[in-house]
Amino acid sequence: MAAAPDLVLDSSLRDWVLFPILLVMILVGILRHYVTQLLQTTPKQLDLLTIREQQALSRGASLRGNGKFIPQSSFLSRKLYLTQAFKDGIFLKDQEAFKNKDEPKQPANPLAEPGGMDQMANMLKGNMVMIVPQTLLMSWINFFFSGFILMKLPFPLTIRFKSILQSGVMTRDLDVRWVSSISWYFLCLFGLRSVYDIILGSNNSASGGMDMGGMNMAAGGIPGMQPGQDVYKLHLSEAENIELTSHEYLLEDIEDRLLIKYDMY
């Protein structure tokens, strides 16, 4: 503190500005967590044929992934059946449309599919839950708590931050370490995440939107299934994948391995 004279802050600043902002930020985070949970829609019930069409793909994937646990003959029979079934399109939802494929098919609109609409609404809701409280809080703080110094940062900053962190304070030479309430707001915004972790347990949605990965996983059903995609093409490529899979029976010499493991050989 060489340049600026020491300031003494009134303790009612602490009681009526610092603590209220902290408390409100924590409560808004908790509220955001519960609102996000309330807004999450349960996935729509699909009819039997649609589910079969989607699950057929994961059936092929699980054969490719776990085929090593079944003997060669079982693997081969499944492989033959699935590839043939995929090629004949017997898992497809719309058998009629598959049979007379010659007529030109207009590309499906992703918005028309019920799944795509849901996904978009979910994303919109997530953004709203994140943006609305932030805007409200920021204008609240700007309206009531601007124009004075609230606290002193324990670390020095460069002069560039002065206009942001000391907004509304009309002093030219004050050290940047003295900051106004808007910077306390930003500190809370970024730093409260671990407080939420302690209060709500990990995997909460209080800090809002910084981890979008989890939300997208929950919204989309089967990975790799975009709405408006030609399902028959997906089935064909799955058949090709299965055909390319080589098989090695993993339990081939299981007796020997077990005896070696327990030292009884």
Place this chain on the structure above:
Amino acid sequence: MDSKERQLAIAPISTESLTQNTKAVYYIRSVSSTIFGVAAGILGLESYIGFLFYFAGTTYISLLMFLVLAKGKPSEYFTSSSYVWTGNAFTGLTSFVLTWTMFYGLVDA
């Protein structure tokens, strides 16, 4: 299938356990960094010394995780054995700055 791939197929890595372990590290990091922030604020540390305090504390927590939680063998719990030391080392920094600033201000005032 070469021998390593075969070994991995016989004893596969459980993704659930891996997620659980990663989450535990994350939780420990964020809680401990909050507490370090409180300590740094009460001690009245300033600028570089405060950040050095954070890194020293994080390294100490890493050492504890390495010795107590992973029992000296982090490769049994994580895919990369350096995760105990470096994983999520910076996630707690913002929380640290928050509590550091707050308690620095409270003690100062």
